[in-house]
Amino acid sequence: MTGKNYLTDDYRLGSWFTTTDHKRIAILYFATLIFFFFIGGVAATLIRIELATPGPDVVSADTYNRLFTMHGIIMVWFFLIPSIPNTLGNFIVPLMIGARDLAFPRLNLASWYLFVLGGSVTLFAIFMGGIDTGWTLYTPFSTLYSNSYVSVAVTGIFIAGFSSILTGLNFIVTIHKLRAPGLTWYRLPLFIWSLYATSVILVLATPVLAITLVLLTAERLFGVGIFDPRIGGDPLLFQHLFWFYSHPAVYIMILPGMGVVNELIACYARKKIFGYKFVAWASLAIAAAGFLVWGHHMFVSGQSLTASLVFSFMSFIVAVPSAIKVFNWTATLHKGKIRFDAPMLYALAFIGLFTIGGLTGLFLACLAFDVYATDTYFVVAHFHYIMVGGMVTAYFGGLHYWWPKITGRMYPEYWARAAAILIFFGFNLTFFPQFVLGAEGMPRRYHVYAPEFQIWNVLSSGGASVLAIAYLLPMFYLAYSLFFGARAPANPWGATGLEWQTSSPPPRLNFDRQPVVDGDPYDYAHAPEPQHV
């Protein structure tokens, strides 16, 4: 413990809001995201309470519609998309590649301010009376029929989009230009590869969303005929534009999770990731092919049958690199020396839940079944397995893994394992019944439903209460560890990776001297033993 670290560098509050330190900006993002996760979670809780019975008994139909819209908008744009990239990515990327900071530190701070501004505008729309279009904002409902604060909310999303673009840009330049001497592309940890792929999507796809939202607002406010057929527009044009962004955005929401899981599995199996190059290129293959599947959201919309055939085909193709990753993670465990610390439990949970999400994605890519299942709870269950079972689980795993590095404190291991196991069970209990509901034909976004669907809804709501408690647990014990946790050594897990070669927490400029890399990543044959603290 020599000298100051990035936390003790300057104690004034103002120093946090003017900081250009990527580590502090990561903390700012983290605090902001916890806030949004909480708001989105409250909406989800109210939704599950309402759905415990078939009738309307807690909220009105209009309120219910606002709740699921708020849940979707907040969770997608203000939690999932920035989650791993802007917190763990922001903190870890420069450390992992041996850099002092991101390439554009001030741009990094600006993107946080843009994010806060966008979030505030969206929250303003919500507290003014909300928005009832669903997060998908389908026209012409959103442009001419909805009597809610669509334009305001859309403006908030538009602003937050620039935060995404700038973050993506910052990562791309950083990964290209600021790698430590000797750190060639194939020596990069796979977390960097997946964040690179994520950044490419952020930069290429987000502008399309921005344009789409501008067009939507132009029609809503000024009656410019773009999407409403009564004034010469085409409603399906909106869906094409929206999904051209929003399908790649799904990969923004899962690639970083896959990246984290690579680090966790390698560290706790104490082995190099099996098929490193295949996993690395699989990330980029997903990013590229992910741009060519948007029409699978529109199989029953009236798009041509030929288009549906092509999009179905491409959707199966994009599943191949995901399958490659799952097989490689499993193969990595073979002949490992596996330890079951909490981060590893999250990583194993990720593999199981992501695989279920991925396999049910194949169900939905399958044309004849999608005709039946689209817009039912089957879809709801599927994407929650990917986004919550996948991304959020990986996020918690990464958070525990790097917690000692970020805070300089160890978290309580037994509590953390208990929470990981509870999250796994709570999650499955919440969302598996929704597959059954969808297969039985219950449509999504239903405030009231036919009585025969109740049993599965009750199970789902029961699971949601377990899940809510499981998600709250880490907030308590992690907060506790900030003050009472044992001091973390520089490398508690005996992990490879440059971020573990500096002190915990790292100094303001990350490294006391410039690290140099002369070997492959994940060289666990020569890594130090894990330390029991």
Next chain:
Amino acid sequence: MWRQWIPFWHEGVSPYGGDVDLLFRGLLVASTLVLGLLLFLILLFCIRYRAGNDVDRENHEAKSWHWEIGWTAASLVAFLGLFAWGAAIFLKIYQTPADDLSVFVVAQQWMWKVQHPGGQAEINALHMPINRPVNLVMASQDVIHSFFIPALRLKHDVVPGRYQSIEIEAMRPGHYHLFCAEYCGTDHARMLGEVVAMRPADYAAWLAQQAPSSSLAQQGSALFRQLGCSGCHEGSSSIHAPRLEGLYGKPVPLSDGSTVIADDKYLRDSILLPRSQVAAGYQPVMPSFEGRIDEAQLLQLVAYIKSLATVKP
């Protein structure tokens, strides 16, 4: 009782319903096998290679690309198989409607309005005969809705500004749920109906019992006069407008040199946007009826013009 909680326990009642059910079961079996294999391997490795367990960890560095090529190829082949299976049934579901019995459906916030060719109209219900394909012509009055009958394993969005034609057929009599599956505003969850599939004799009795004063085409004919269409399109009008007798289903030469078939969509567009496709040899003088008539009336006009198909001009 407990069987109602098992998905797809009730077979789909459409001609391809069994195919969709089989596809679902096939997907279930395939994914259960893959998931089971993965979980088995993960569990096996986690137990056998747990830290502290003294086993052989000698690294035989098997050429990793053998495995990579193996499971990539296996995934690809399996996925392409599933693609082809799903696509084949899909094409069967949306085969071009045989123009048999046409029923018209208008979706609007938050109800389904159904009109039968005989003039029978119903709300949130659709009576149909079993074992006979019914061609549904669907239109939306306002936002996007989606016509979803789980028992028929069928769904199609109803997008404003266009007609969607789908063919439905039920093979067993019964009452089946009709849901709106595309979020459409406040009472989306209450935009429900039922499809009543009846034996042909019962259906005929139902049609007779509903005993409308006039058929859909007759209603259209009355509207045709009321809106003043007949002033130009009929008899010895001084205004030079195309005659509509014998028009339906025939090719129409347009002023820009192209030709279109006079189908439902063409008629609809010609009433709402008369200047977009002007028949060759005529002046674009017809006013638009956009905003003056609703989708249900439009369908009556189309039915009327359709009924003139066999009349000699």
